[in-house]
Amino acid sequence: MHKGTAKFANVQNLQYFCIIMKILIAPLNWGLGHATRCIPLIKKYVEQKDEVVIGGNGESLLLLKRTFPTLRILNFADLKVTYSPSESQVLAMAKAAPKIIISSIKDHIMLQNLLKNEHFDIVLSDNRFGMYVSKSWRKSHAREDTKTYYIAHQLNIKLPRFWRWAEGIATAIHRRIYTRYDKILVPDFADETNRLSGDLSKGGETMGAEYTGPLSRFNLCNFSTLEECKYDTVAVLSGPEPQRSKLEKTLIRQYENADETVLIIRGRIAEPPITLHHGNITLVPHIKDDKLAAYLQGCRHIVARSGYSTIMDLYALGVLDKAELIPTEGQSEQEYLAEHIKDYIKRLAPSPASAT
Numbered sequence: 001m002h003k004g005t006a007k008f009a010n011v012q013n014l015q016y017f018c019i020i021m022k023i024l025i026a027p028l029n030w031g032l033g034h035a036t037r038c039i040p041l042i043k044k045y046v047e048q049k050d051e052v053v054i055g056g057n058g059e060s061l062l063l064l065k066r067t068f069p070t071l072r073i074l075n076f077a078d079l080k081v082t083y084s085p086s087e088s089q090v091l092a093m094a095k096a097a098p099k100i101i102i103s104s105i106k107d108h109i110m111l112q113n114l115l116k117n118e119h120f121d122i123v124l125s126d127n128r129f130g131m132y133v134s135k136s137w138r139k140s141h142a143r144e145d146t147k148t149y150y151i152a153h154q155l156n157i158k159l160p161r162f163w164r165w166a167e168g169i170a171t172a173i174h175r176r177i178y179t180r181y182d183k184i185l186v187p188d189f190a191d192e193t194n195r196l197s198g199d200l201s202k203g204g205e206t207m208g209a210e211y212t213g214p215l216s217r218f219n220l221c222n223f224s225t226l227e228e229c230k231y232d233t234v235a236v237l238s239g240p241e242p243q244r245s246k247l248e249k250t251l252i253r254q255y256e257n258a259d260e261t262v263l264i265i266r267g268r269i270a271e272p273p274i275t276l277h278h279g280n281i282t283l284v285p286h287i288k289d290d291k292l293a294a295y296l297q298g299c300r301h302i303v304a305r306s307g308y309s310t311i312m313d314l315y316a317l318g319v320l321d322k323a324e325l326i327p328t329e330g331q332s333e334q335e336y337l338a339e340h341i342k343d344y345i346k347r348l349a350p351s352p353a354s355a356t
Contacts, residue, residue: 022051022119026076026107027126029058031239032267033309034126037151037187039217039289041124042068053120056128059269066269067289074114076128077106104130112137115146125181126151132180150181151215153188153197153308155204158332175207184209187312196311198340200333216309216316217289229298231282232260236292236304237267243328248283251303255281263295293317306338321345 023045027034035056042064045052054064055074065073079099107130111123115133123146125131132148155178157170178184186204188195190211195201204211235251237244248266255262261280268285276283287295296302296319304310306325314320325341327334 020048020050021045021121022053023122023124024053024055024074024111024114024120025124025126026055026074026128026131027060027064028128029056029060029079030127031307031309032060032063032269033238033307034151035060035063036217037215037309037312038064038124038126039067040215040219042071046071055131062269076110077103077130079103100129104128107131120146122146123148124151124185125149129177134180147182148180149183149185150178151185151187152178153186154200154333155184155186155209156200156202158200158336160330160332179207186211187213187215187308189213196315196341196344197308198336198344200308200336214312214315216312218293218313218316229295230261231263231295231299233262233301233303234295234299235262235264236296236302236310237265238305238307238310239267239328243331246329247305247326252278252281260300263299265292306334306341308333308337311337311341 025038025042025045027038029035042052042054046068052068053072053074054061054068055076056064057076057078061073061075065071107128109130111131112133114120123131123133125148127150132150133146138146152174155171155175157167157174159167159170184204184207186197186201186209188197188201188211190213192202196214201209201211233255237248244267248264251262251264256279258280262282264281264283265287266283266285271285273285296314296317300322302314302319302323304314304323304325306327311320311325314323320341325338327338
């Protein structure tokens with residue numbers, strides 16, 4: 001029997017109905033961002049004594065498994081996307097399309113098989129295309145009360161200039177996917193003038209999307225216990241290969257002869273926690289969120305990809321203004337976000353007159 005639905009309004013304040021539910025949360029394994037923005041949702045569900053099950057694959061699932069070691073883990077279809085080393089990612093994504101379709105079909109079949117044996121009140125998918133339940137299957141298996149939610153900030157697809165003509169087609173294909181879900185959740189502000197995602201999430205209101213407010217793993221961080229940062233510059237790497245490794249090598253070359261101390265967080269969850277030193281540069285595969293928050297707040301300069309989850313993290317910590325956002329080559333969404341956040345910071349900065 002369905003016990004209720006979660007209250008996602010004002011999720012920036014993380015307010016929910018106190019109703020015991022069974023929830024499956026499954027993020028896409030495409031970098032770590034889809035997983036990190038699920039962390040505040042999982043934490044709040046756990047706090048209110050709901051039964052939470054985590055699904056997924058790869059390093060994003062490993063991150064959540066380490067963050068929530070007591071929760072049940074389900075392995076869904078394996079999908080690992082590799083970016084092109086060239087400037088455009090459109091052809092790389094086109095080549096990956098068969099793998100994405102097959103993994104989505106596998107997800108869909110696995111979910112429906114899972115629901116034959118146990119009940120979930122909510123299935124929450126962060127950009128996993130196949131985690132919905134078809135209407136015909138619901139009726140034939142008496143699963144009308146299972147609700148499927150799709151988390152996405154990019155309702156409008158951005159493509160490189162040469163492919164700009166195909167943006168409407170790509171957006172329509174994506175819409176065809178997420179409208180199979182009961183509800184679309186956009187992790188951004190409802191106020192269009194204040195949205196971190198800018199035009200990417202524009203128009204969601206017309207299709208009944210719910211704007212939850214930004215979702216960051218630092219929403220629930222206890223800043224009173226943060227340790228002091230000993231680095232001048234902190235670089236946070238993320239995203240698929242080979243672009244992640246390319247940026248790491250570029251930063252080492254850039255800073256190896258500098259006077260400042262530099263920390264590079266490599267975003268390699270599966271590697272042993274071994275610290276490497278390269279002169280003034282310290283490299284670590286991954287660090288815990290409380291320490292990461294301290295370093296990002298305490299350093300003078302931040303280098304990071306302009307992925308949306310990273311932007312939400314920096315916003316939650318109040319450090320967007322000291323971040324150098326470097327888009328992944330050929331990743332039009334990140335290129336757009338990098339420029340949008342520059343304008344966003346300028347727009348919100350106090351004028352010289354108001355400052356005096």
